[in-house]
Amino acid sequence: xxxxxxxxxxxxxxxxxxxxxxxxxxxxxxxxxxxxxxxxxxxxxxxxxxxxxxxxxxxxxxxxxxxxxxxxxxxxxxxxxxxxxxxxxxxxxxxxxxxxxxxxxxxxxxxxxxxxxxxxxxxxxxxxxxxxxxxxxxxxxxxxxxxxxxxxxxxxxxxxxxxxxxxxxxxxxxxxxxxxxxxxxxxxxxxxxxxxxxxxxxxxxxxxxxxxxxxxxxxxxxxxxxxxxxxxxxxxxxxxxxxxxxxxxxxxxxxxxxxxxxxxxxxxxxxxxxxxxxxxxxxxxxxxxxxxxxxxxxxxxxxxxxxxxxxxxxxxxxxxxxxxxxxxxxxxxxxxxxxxxxxxxxxxxxxxxxxxxxxxxxxxxxxxxxxxxxxxxxxxxxxxxxxxxxxxxxxxxxxxxxxxxxxxxxxxxxxxxxxxxxxxxxxxxxxxxxxxxxxxxxxxxxxxxxxxxxxxxxxxxxxxxxxxxxxxxxxxxxxxxxxx
Amino acid sequence: xxxxxxxxxxxxxxxxxxxxxxxxxxxxxxxxxxxxxxxxxxxxxxxxxxxxxxxxxxxxxxxxxxxxxxxxxxxxxxxxxxxxxxxxxxxxxxxxxxxxxxxxxxxxxxxxxxxxxxxxxxxxxxxxxxxxxxxxxxxxxxxxxxxxxxxxxxxxxxxxxxxxxxxxxxxxxxxxxxxxxxxxxxxxxxxxxxxxxxxxxxxxxxxxxxxxxxxxxxxxxxxxxxxxxxxxxxxxxxxxxxxxxxxxxxxxxxxxxxxxxxxxxxxxxxxxxxxxxxxxxxxxxxxxxxxxxxxxxxxxxxxxxxxxxxxxxxxxxxxxxxxxxxxxxxxxxxxxxxxxxxxxxxxxxxxxxxxxxxxxxxxxxxxxxxxxxxxxxxxxxxxxxxxxxxxxxxxxxxxxxxxxxxxxxxxxxxxxxxxxxxxxxxxxxxxxxxxxxxxxxxxxxxxxxxxxxxxxxxxxxxxxxxxxxxxxxxxxxxxxxxxx
Numbered sequence: 001x002x003x004x005x006x007x008x009x010x011x012x013x014x015x016x017x018x019x020x021x022x023x024x025x026x027x028x029x030x031x032x033x034x035x036x037x038x039x040x041x042x043x044x045x046x047x048x049x050x051x052x053x054x055x056x057x058x059x060x061x062x063x064x065x066x067x068x069x070x071x072x073x074x075x076x077x078x079x080x081x082x083x084x085x086x087x088x089x090x091x092x093x094x095x096x097x098x099x100x101x102x103x104x105x106x107x108x109x110x111x112x113x114x115x116x117x118x119x120x121x122x123x124x125x126x127x128x129x130x131x132x133x134x135x136x137x138x139x140x141x142x143x144x145x146x147x148x149x150x151x152x153x154x155x156x157x158x159x160x161x162x163x164x165x166x167x168x169x170x171x172x173x174x175x176x177x178x179x180x181x182x183x184x185x186x187x188x189x190x191x192x193x194x195x196x197x198x199x200x201x202x203x204x205x206x207x208x209x210x211x212x213x214x215x216x217x218x219x220x221x222x223x224x225x226x227x228x229x230x231x232x233x234x235x236x237x238x239x240x241x242x243x244x245x246x247x248x249x250x251x252x253x254x255x256x257x258x259x260x261x262x263x264x265x266x267x268x269x270x271x272x273x274x275x276x277x278x279x280x281x282x283x284x285x286x287x288x289x290x291x292x293x294x295x296x297x298x299x300x301x302x303x304x305x306x307x308x309x310x311x312x313x314x315x316x317x318x319x320x321x322x323x324x325x326x327x328x329x330x331x332x333x334x335x336x337x338x339x340x341x342x343x344x345x346x347x348x349x350x351x352x353x354x355x356x357x358x359x360x361x362x363x364x365x366x367x368x369x370x371x372x373x374x375x376x377x378x379x380x381x382x383x384x385x386x387x388x389x390x391x392x393x394x395x396x397x398x399x400x401x402x403x404x405x406x407x408x409x410x411x412x413x414x415x416x417x418x419x420x421x422x423x424x425x426x427x428x429x430x431x432x433x434x435x436x437x438x439x440x441x442x443x444x445x446x447x448x449x450x451x452x453x454x455x456x457x458x459x460x461x462x463x464x465x466x467x468x469x470x471x472x473x474x475x476x477x478x479x480x481x482x483x484x
Numbered sequence: 485x486x487x488x489x490x491x492x493x494x495x496x497x498x499x500x501x502x503x504x505x506x507x508x509x510x511x512x513x514x515x516x517x518x519x520x521x522x523x524x525x526x527x528x529x530x531x532x533x534x535x536x537x538x539x540x541x542x543x544x545x546x547x548x549x550x551x552x553x554x555x556x557x558x559x560x561x562x563x564x565x566x567x568x569x570x571x572x573x574x575x576x577x578x579x580x581x582x583x584x585x586x587x588x589x590x591x592x593x594x595x596x597x598x599x600x601x602x603x604x605x606x607x608x609x610x611x612x613x614x615x616x617x618x619x620x621x622x623x624x625x626x627x628x629x630x631x632x633x634x635x636x637x638x639x640x641x642x643x644x645x646x647x648x649x650x651x652x653x654x655x656x657x658x659x660x661x662x663x664x665x666x667x668x669x670x671x672x673x674x675x676x677x678x679x680x681x682x683x684x685x686x687x688x689x690x691x692x693x694x695x696x697x698x699x700x701x702x703x704x705x706x707x708x709x710x711x712x713x714x715x716x717x718x719x720x721x722x723x724x725x726x727x728x729x730x731x732x733x734x735x736x737x738x739x740x741x742x743x744x745x746x747x748x749x750x751x752x753x754x755x756x757x758x759x760x761x762x763x764x765x766x767x768x769x770x771x772x773x774x775x776x777x778x779x780x781x782x783x784x785x786x787x788x789x790x791x792x793x794x795x796x797x798x799x800x801x802x803x804x805x806x807x808x809x810x811x812x813x814x815x816x817x818x819x820x821x822x823x824x825x826x827x828x829x830x831x832x833x834x835x836x837x838x839x840x841x842x843x844x845x846x847x848x849x850x851x852x853x854x855x856x857x858x859x860x861x862x863x864x865x866x867x868x869x870x871x872x873x874x875x876x877x878x879x880x881x882x883x884x885x886x887x888x889x890x891x892x893x894x895x896x897x898x899x900x901x902x903x904x905x906x907x908x909x910x911x912x913x914x915x916x917x918x919x920x921x922x923x924x925x926x927x928x929x930x931x932x933x934x935x936x937x938x939x940x941x942x943x944x945x946x947x948x949x950x951x952x953x954x955x956x957x958x959x960x961x962x963x964x965x966x967x968x
Contacts, residue, residue: 328816335849
């Protein structure tokens with residue numbers, strides 16, 4: 001049995017896929033709502049009816065509960081929670097990170113998770129706080145790795161055990177951890193201890209941690225971003241190749257009177273209107289929701305609806321090949337998300353490898369779009385064009401007999417022969433009126449072409465307004481101004 | 485009685501408000517779903533239960549209907565439609581634009597609208613096609629104005645009659661029309677004949693038409709953007725000061741199997757997932773929705789939910805003073821919307837006048853944010869600062885005794901004295917790591933200060949990476965590099 005993951009559509013480093021554990025299969029990316037058996041503000045059955053296929057609960061809470069311990073051992077987790085979908089259990093690591101100790105060992109928690117019929121078990125890994133120094137992070141990582149090795153040894157290589165990746169904020173340790181869990185044969189790899197980064201808006205650090213892990217994990221591993229549950233950052237995480245999210249945010253926020261949206265959270269007291277299509281928001285005014293006797297439950301339902309809807313949007317975007325658009329949309333929602341988006345765009349060279357060849361479309365959304373993978377890939381293809389001794393690049397179209405070849409120009413991609421006019425990305429890209437950033441990026445495409453065809457003479461025909469950028473990017477290239 | 489409009493919160497040129505016609509009052513911005521009495525795919529009662537306070541129907545259809553004509557005259561529109569909210573009626577102008585003629589006169593349709601108890605009546609104005617030349621547009625506008633004058637004369641100045649603004653795509657005619665409907669005393673002014681612009685993605689033209697009309701309408705007029713019903717453009721239109729929208733898009737799209745979202749429309753056959761929080765999408769899979777026996781109705785419900793939710797989002801954004809953020813988010817959804825957004829940002833000088841002084845926050849969302857009204861207003865305030873003979877502008881903080889004044893620097897705003905540190909926008913703005921565009925914009929703030937204080941000597945202290953931009957914007961200003 002074990003855990004298997006099959007990837008279907010890919011986009012950037014994200015993918016839609018199927019995760020199978022035991023006899024349960026779910027679509028990914030997926031959100032696993034966190035269920036606390038003691039506080040079922042929304043029941044697992046209700047959650048299932050929203051289209052949620054999997055949830056996560058805490059085995060440690062069950063194991064410590066007089067009310068539940070024996071019952072869950074007798075009846076099994078699925079019956080007790082009244083949920084037929086996939087159930088993953090956490091081990092007590094979270095309690096360890098909060099309280100500093102837990103009264104259970106690694107093999108005890110795994111055996112308990114097995115005995116209650118959990119579909120995915122988590123070892124007792126050590127979540128390293130982002131404030132820890134390199135030595136502490138390394139020492140804690142060594143303990144985690146020991147426990148992962150122990151898990152494999154005691155429960156066998158096919159047990160449905162997750163291999164959490166730790167290492168604090170140190171990319172070398174995260175890379176090492178990724179390598180080691182891969183070597184141990186884990187195919188389901190949560191990235192742990194990132195919640196404090198997200199809580200303090202350190203999204204740039206999140207990008208550096210996740211990208212480091214992904215560098216060394218096998219691409220076929222299913223990656224779970226532990227504790228990520230705010231809908232504003234699913235797109236960013238999915239773009240880096242995270243497949244699973246889980247969160248208690250829907251319930252914790254509701255308890256604090258907070259209303260989640262894809263563009264941030266509001267205190268319910270701040271809302272004059274309910275800016276959402278869900279059934280709670282379309283059947284209450286803001287004032288009614290604020291004063292409702294079941295306000296916490298209504299807020300939790302709203303929070304779940306928007307969270308689950310955003311996961312659907314991520315899946316649809318990957319299916320369409322429009323995930324960059326969604327990342328761009330979400331990451332402009334907070335300046336620190338914008339910073340992380342720009343940091344991600346700096347890693348285009350690594351992301352381009354996994355990105356897919358043809359997409360539904362390329363919509364230009366601003367200067368950040370100039371750094372997208374599709375442009376890099378297009379420009380990397382340019383050296384393969386066969387060109388004659390003289391080449392005209394006509395910004396405004398129109399071939400001329402005196403050149404061996406005439407190429408057209410579409411920013412931000414660059415030059416293209418008319419045979420590529422209908423193919424992706426030239427044919428499926430839409431841009432507003434040319435701006436400086438896109439023309440500059442297109443000129444870099446011309447540079448790729450010039451450098452890879454040193455035997456050809458290049459001439460650019462354009463309107464005078466572009467000459468400054470052309471000179472900055474291409475030096476003394478020959479430019480002519482033609483009537484259009 | 486008549487029609488009255490009260491504005492509450494403002495943001496950019498948008499506002500939340502209260503529109504009263506007869507004994508009905510609604511919150512604005514508002515969406516009026518179009519009801520065709522013959523095809524009530526979603527009933528007015530259901531629409532009311534979503535939080536919709538007003539709808540629009542077509543008096544011409546009622547007047548021509550054997551089934552409805554006498555009944556609506558006997559029982560009244562509200563009873564026949566089973567809707568207690570505000571009901572506005574169109575006159576037949578739409579049929580005129582489609583079929584070229586209608587079998588009703590201006591005074592006949594207005595009398596009929598009065599007799600059936602409509603809350604807002606529309607005269608038989610002439611919607612000029614965007615393809616019409618200036619002469620045709622002017623001639624048709626003259627007919628419209630004649631009919632508006634006739635409406636006032638026959639039905640009295642307090643009749644609840646709308647004053648549609650026509651003029652095709654010609655800004656001079658739109659301005660003239662705005663002036664004339666204002667002179668006639670209309671306080672409720674639909675902007676007509678813009679549907680073809682929206683259908684062909686000519687959002688830049690839409691911006692130029694709406695901004696021209698708003699130039700000459702009285703600011704206290706309630707502005708209805710006739711036929712605007714796609715949720716992707718409400719924010720843009722609201723930012724220009726449009727208060728009402730109406731649309732059959734929810735129903736027409738559903739008929740064609742189209743699924744509306746705030747980031748564009750999908751054919752239902754293209755969807756692998758339903759990326760929405762509404763009750764339809766959270767209780768169906770994409771496949772279930774595609775094959776549902778009541779698919780058209782389910783799609784119409786979904787389309788309405790997202791449309792109504794977006795209106796709520798617009799109202800909340802105006803309330804918070806975050807409408808620029810929402811415009812930025814929506815307008816990046818299509819390159820032609822981005823073009824219109826950039827065109828709107830070119831009109832900041834005119835928008836700044838109506839914009840409000842203090843807002844919830846200023847989030848930097850990319851280079852377009854540099855052109856926002858808040859920055860212009862901030863920089864226009866700078867000449868009022870009292871400064872001594874020598875002024876240090878310290879990019880990285882730290883006062884120095886040898887200067888009479890030390891100002892800090894926050895891009896994209898510019899220099900600020902420490903007394904403004906906590907006030908809007910300096911204190912409530914959040915930016916990612918400095919980028920070139922924001923530093924350049926901030927330098928323009930320094931220029932305002934230098935030009936308005938010719939007697940002071942200015943010195944900038946910064947890191948060397950910013951010198952290039954400083955030189956480009958400020959010429960030979962004195963720059964020093966300090967240890968930070």
